[in-house]
Amino acid sequence: MGEALAALRRDCGLSQAEAGARIGMTGQGWGLYEAGKRSSLFRPDVQRRLTGALNATPEALMLQAPGGAQVSTDRPRTSLPDNAPPYGLSARGRAFDGAPSDVRRMRLETDELAPWASAGTVLEYALGRWPRRGQGCIIQLQDGLRKVRLYDRADEAEMVVLGAGALDRSERIARSDVQSVSAVISRLDDD
Numbered sequence: 001m002g003e004a005l006a007a008l009r010r011d012c013g014l015s016q017a018e019a020g021a022r023i024g025m026t027g028q029g030w031g032l033y034e035a036g037k038r039s040s041l042f043r044p045d046v047q048r049r050l051t052g053a054l055n056a057t058p059e060a061l062m063l064q065a066p067g068g069a070q071v072s073t074d075r076p077r078t079s080l081p082d083n084a085p086p087y088g089l090s091a092r093g094r095a096f097d098g099a100p101s102d103v104r105r106m107r108l109e110t111d112e113l114a115p116w117a118s119a120g121t122v123l124e125y126a127l128g129r130w131p132r133r134g135q136g137c138i139i140q141l142q143d144g145l146r147k148v149r150l151y152d153r154a155d156e157a158e159m160v161v162l163g164a165g166a167l168d169r170s171e172r173i174a175r176s177d178v179q180s181v182s183a184v185i186s187r188l189d190d191d
Contacts (some may be wrong), residue, residue, distance in 0.1 A: 001036070001041050001042065001061070001065055002033060002034045002035055002036035002041060003034070003064075003065075004061050004062075004064035004065040005033055005034050005041065005050060005051075005061060005064075006034040007064045008051065008054050008056050008060060008061060008064055009030075009034070009054055011054075012054050012055065012056075014054070015027065016028075016030040016031045016034065017030070019053050019054060020053075022053035023049055023050070023052070023053045030050075033050060044058060047061055102126065102127040102128070103124055103125070103126055103127075103185065104124070104125055104127060104182075105122055105123065105124050105125075105188075106122070106123055106125070106138070106146075106148075107120065107121070107122050107123075108120065108121045108122075108123065108148060112163055112164075112165050112166065113136075113148060113149075113150070113163045113167065114167075115167075116136065116150060116163075116167060117136065117148075117187050117189075118189075120189075121187050121188065121189050122187070122188040122189075123136060123138070123148065123184045123186070123187055123188075124184065124185050124186040124187075124188065125137075125138045125182040125183060125184045125185060126182055126183055126185050127180070127182050128180065128182060129182060129183040129185070130181060130183060131151035131181065131182075131183035131184070132151070132183070133151060133152060133153065134150060134151070134152075135150070135151055135183055135184060136148065136149070136150055136151070136183070136184030136187070137149055137150070137151045137161070137181055137182060137183055137184060138181070138182045138184065139159070139161070139173065139178060139180075139181055140178070140179045140180045140181075140182075141173075141177050141178060141179060142176075142177055142178070142179050143177075147161075147173075148163070148184075149161035149162060149163040149164070149171065150162040150163050150167065151181075151183075152170060154175070156175065157174065157175060158172050158173060158174050158175055159172070159173045159175060159178065159181070160172055160173075161173065
């Protein structure tokens with residue numbers, strides 16, 4: 001990949017220092033990418049940043065890599081040709097297994113969790129995902145009551161949460177009273 005980056009830079013007629021200066025990097029830093037001494041060259045965000053300094057695209061970088069077709073950098077490519085190699089950025093994507101499968105929404109009716117979330121804020125939560133400390137959570141109690149709180153900690157006997165009327169007030173809930181706990185994964189504020 002480093003050799004492909006160097007080839008793109010040379011095609012543009014730039015030195016390492018000139019290419020690096022375009023994105024606020026030293027020539028030495030740029031040279032480390034070309035020498036293959038920075039593994040982050042394989043990250044798509046880094047590839048976009050580096051190829052952007054050369055008026056090229058990450059696809060052009062992949063096509064310059066060994067086994068790829070040569071591409072002119074004065075005309076950025078927007079799609080890969082049919083004979084593009086099946087690796088790198090041209091590879092078929094994989095599904096992300098960690099995405100929550102059962103996401104629900106609810107709208108807050110009170111300001112008891114302000115400033116974390118105020119009335120009218122829509123909360124998205126993943127059913128059954130346990131929250132981290134300081135993360136919002138939806139607690140479904142055995143009696144059917146549903147509470148929105150900030151998770152603090154838990155042990156075998158009880159959960160400790162914040163937001164019982166104010167964020168600085170804690171509340172202890174017996175684990176035997178809890179039917180389920182779900183982590184809030186996003187807050188959608190009304191504008």
